Amino acid sequence: MKTVLVLALLVLSFVTPNAALCExxxxxxxxxxMVKIKLGLPAEYDNVVIKGNLTSDQLGLTAKEILRIPFEVEMPTDEPMAANSSIVIKNSTIDGLVDFNNTIFHKQVSFEGTFFVENASFRHSVFNxxxxxxxxxxxxxxxxxxxxxxxxASFLRTCFVGIASFVSTQFGSIADFGLATFCSVASFKDAKFTGPVGFIKTQFCDRAEFVSGQYATDATFDRTYFDGDANFSGSLFSxxxxxxxxxxxxKTSFEGAxxxxxxxxxxxxxxxxxxxxSTQFDKDTCFTHAQFGGPAFFTSAKFNDLVEFMECDFLESxxxxRSDFRIDAVFNNATFQGPSDFLGANFRGFADFGGSQFxxxxxxxxxxxLGPADFSRSTFNKKINxxxxxxxxxxxxxxxxxxxxxxxxxxYGWLFLHWDSVDHLEFDDAAYQTLINNYKRLKWLKDSYDCRSAYISEGSVKAARNHSWIINAVESIILGKSS
Known part of the structure; x- marks a missing residue:
């Protein structure tokens, strides 16, 4: 009952002002x-209810034959059909199947504000x-x-209650899906957009598939809402x-894009x-103020230009x-609440983590x-490796x-890290010696002295533990023989 009410309200929202006044x-x-389309006459309707099926099969018949269906006429084969008239059906309801598969539309086609009661199919059709x-x-x-x-092609404010399929569809000019609503699965797999495409403030209430899509010019998904899984794997944004x-x-994926x-x-x-x-970014990339509520994976990603993660929140891992940052990478004031992994990453330019919280x-x-690295004003609450x-x-x-x-x-050559900023350095002889020598080069005498003192102290404790283990082992052997 609720669904029927919602659909009724949607229909009312699309009608003309005259219709709204109870016309x-x-x-x-x-x-x-169909007879008008067959004869090449403009098929123009406003605020009507079209009863019956609109099918491209009928375009292979004569006008008289169309009117005699289904009694005396044998339907044509699946060859491409041509619609030579303009089709303008506005603010109307089509109460029947719409099947214009494999049809060539030579002139304007407009169904603005129209309600399709049954399945509507335009598979493999051409709109010139x-x-x-x-x-x-x-x-x-x-x-x-x-x-x-x-x-x-305009689908502005359009509502797809059932499955919407644009698989392998080609858009040669502007494609506008702004403020559209997809209530069920929407698939744009292998779609090609030659002109600008906009999904501004579009709502996807179920799974959205954009796998291997090709975007030759600007692609805009600003303020779009994806309620189900979103998959842009293998897509090309030119x-x-x-x-x-x-x-x-x-769950969202841009893997291999x-x-x-x-x-x-x-x-x-x-x-x-x-x-x-494995995503590749060739130009400047910006994730400023992004919020990552779940695990974020950038494994083997390649950033060929400046990338910014300023003031991002990583709430999980x-x-x-193995990511490759070929120019500057900026993580200023980012927050990492979960484990963060840059294992084997390559920073070729300036790596800026200033003011970040780990x-x-x-x-x-x-x-x-390979370039300068800045972790100034950052906080590492646990271990940094x-x-x-x-x-x-x-x-x-x-x-x-x-x-x-x-x-x-x-x-490292020059490490500007004061010793009193570190609670604990994991013990390693070479690591301590390198850091002490670093302080000497910087002429940070107090840091050098404090670091050496900690090294001697921790080394003594470590040696004592080793000696204690040997003594305990010998005592165990002796006591064992005595008993």
């Missing part, structure tokens, strides 16, 4: 519409002119699989891609797992292992820093707070 819609037969399905309601399946839109203010409520233009993810919300594994273990094991890390230029830890740090086999 009853006229009744038109589907055969009348501009097309508008804006403010439509597809009560059941809306199928545009394999279709070609050579002019502008120009600017915008996901600003977008909400991803469930390629952004050849700039990528903007400013203030998005990822409530569940997000995967950018974040994984950047609440859990942080792993930079075997990470390479630089085992085997390489720093080719200066490393800054000014005004930091470090609980535990591992510098075993780490190589």
């Amino acid at each position: 009853a819609p006229s009744l038109v037969t589907a055969d009348e519409v 002119g501009d097309v508008s399905f804006s403010q439509c309601v597809f009560n059941k399946t809306g199928d545009f699989t394999g279709s070609q839109f050579k002019g502008k 120009q600017v891609a915008k996901f600003n203010g977008t909400q991803f409520k469930n 390629h952004f050849t233009g700039s990528a903007q993810f400013m203030k998005p919300i990822f409530n569940s797992t997000i995967k950018f594994n 974040s994984t950047f292992d 609440a859990h273990d942080t792993d930079f094991c075997n990470t390479s820093f 630089f085992h085997g890390a390489q720093f080719k230029k200066n490393v800054y830890f000014e005004s930091v707070k470090v609980n535990t740090i591992n510098l075993t086999k780490a190589r």
Whole structure:
């Protein structure tokens, strides 16, 4: 009952002002519409109810034969059908199947504000002119699989109650899905967008498939809402891609995607797992103020230009292992609530983690820093691991707070880390000696003295523990023989 009421309200919201003033819609037969299309006459209707099925099969018949269906006429084969007239059906209801599969529309097609009661299918059809399905309601399946839109295509404010399929669909000009609602599964797998495409403030209430999509120009998903899984794996974004203010409520994947233009993810919300594994970003990339509510994976991601994660919140684990940052990487004032992993990552430019908060273990094991690295004003509440890390230029830890740090086999020239900022350095002879020598080069005499004192003290404790173990072992042997 609720569904019927919602659909009724949707229909009322799309009617014309005259219809809103209680003007009853006229009744038109589907055969009348098909005869006009067959004869090449404009099929233009406003505020009508079309009763019956609209099918492209009838375009292979004569006008008289259309009117005699289904009694005396044999339907034609599945060859492409041509619609040579303009079709403009506005603010109306089509009470029957719509089947224009494999049809070539040579002129304007507009179904603005129309309610499709039954399945509507335009599979493998070609639209040579501009097309508008804006403010439509597809009560059941809306199928545009394999279709070609050579002019502008508008689905502004359209509602797809059933499954929406745009698999392998080609858009040759502007495609507008702004403020549209997809209540069921929506698939744009292998779709190609030659012109700009917009999904601004669009709502996907179920799974959204954009696998292997191709976007030749700007693609805008600003303030879009994905309530189900969203999959952009293997997609190619050739120009600017915008996901600003977008909400991803469930699992999301951009694995293997390629952004050849700039990528903007400013203030998005990822409530569940997000995967950018093996994703390539060729131009500047921005994740400023992004919120990662679930695990975030950037394994083997490649950033060929500036990337910014400023003031991001990683509420669970974040994984950047083996990622390649070829220009500057900025993580200013980011918050890492879960474990963060940069194992084997490669920072070729400036690595800026200034002012960041690391609440859990942080792993930079075997990470390479070819440019300067700045961790100033950061806080590491647990362990930070630089085992085997390489720093080719200066490393800054000014005004930091470090609980535990591992510098075993780490190589650096100048490390600006005051000893009183560290609660504990994991014991390693070479690590202590390298750090002491570093303080001497910096002429930080107090830091050098305090570090050496800690080294001697911890070394003595460690030696005592080793001796204690030997003594205990000998005593056990002696006592065992005595008994």
